[in-house]
Amino acid sequence: MSTEYSSINLIFSSLYSRISGIQSGTIDYSNKVHPHHQIDILKEKLFEFDYSEALRHIDVSIKMIDEVKLELPSxxxxxAFEEVFNHGSPGAWFEKKSAEKVRQDVVEIISTELSYYSTELAFLRKKVIRFIDEFETELAPMDNKIQTNLSVDQLGSLFRILxxxxxxxxxxxMELCRRISKTFASKRKTNISVSNLYTAMFDALDNTGFEYWSKKLPEMSGKILKIKRDK
Incomplete structure (x- = not known):
């Protein structure tokens, strides 16, 4: 794991340590953990960074959590569980259960824990974006902005396509969204919210801007051909 995002170890080092203990039969997999403790420590760690850096850490954490959830069965x-039953000395919590049943239980428990991390980090992510918006004061003067006939969704999806x-x-x-916000005005807003633009570019699954460009790009292609003919 990159040292650049070493704060993520607060989640995963503890997680993998428990998985190792569970697989060796030395840890009671049924014991409830308190993942909020790791989240609280992670929040403190994130406060050491500026908002953009904190957002990068959160994005990487969420991505890794999603990847681990998908890979949990493997x-x-x-x-590993069969070896505990066949060659080890599993604790009492393994009694009267097959190795596969224990494995399924552990997958479910760890998956639930990871879902908790994802939910908490997604909530924290929204707060960070909101803070960025509130403290974004270096907006370009109105008369210096490039006026577009695009909505925020359409403008954001255009840059995502690029x-x-x-x-x-x-x-x-986040820095890209800041620059776009400082440079461009939407059809209805001179000062575009950085968080709204970020959402339009990277978060919104139902962004109508992409539908707009799926229809607009063929039209633009026709314009290009006309320009070439008129030369």
Whole structure:
């Protein structure tokens, strides 16, 4: 794991340590853990960063949690549990259960714990974005902004398309949104909310802006051909 995001170890080092103990039969898998403790420590760690850096840490954490949830069945391999039953000395909490049943229980318990982390981090993420919006004071003067005939959703989805098609290099999502907000005005708003723009670009699953561009791009292609003919 990259040291750049070492704060994420607060979640995963504890998690993998428990998984190792469970698989060796030395930890009672039925014991309830208190993941809020790790979240509280992580929050304190995130306060050491500026908002943009904190947001990057949260995004990486959520991505890793989602990946681990998908890989849990393979991480918690049946062979490891069978070895405890066949060659080890499992504790009383393993009694009267098959190795596969124990494994299924552990997958469910760990998955629930990871879901808790995801929910808490998603909530924290919204708060960070809101703080960024509230403290964003370096807006460009109104008369210096480029006026568009696009809604915030349409503008955000346009830049997302440019990123996804490698026409624009995205290095920092929040910084990119700040620059767009300072440079462009939407059809109805001169000062575009950074958080609204961020949501339109990276969060909204039902963003109507993408539907707009799916219809607009073919029209633009026709315009390009006309420009070439008129030259």
């Amino acid at each position: 991480i918690l391999h049946p062979i 990123i996804e098609t490698d026409l624009l290099k995205e290095t920092d999502k």
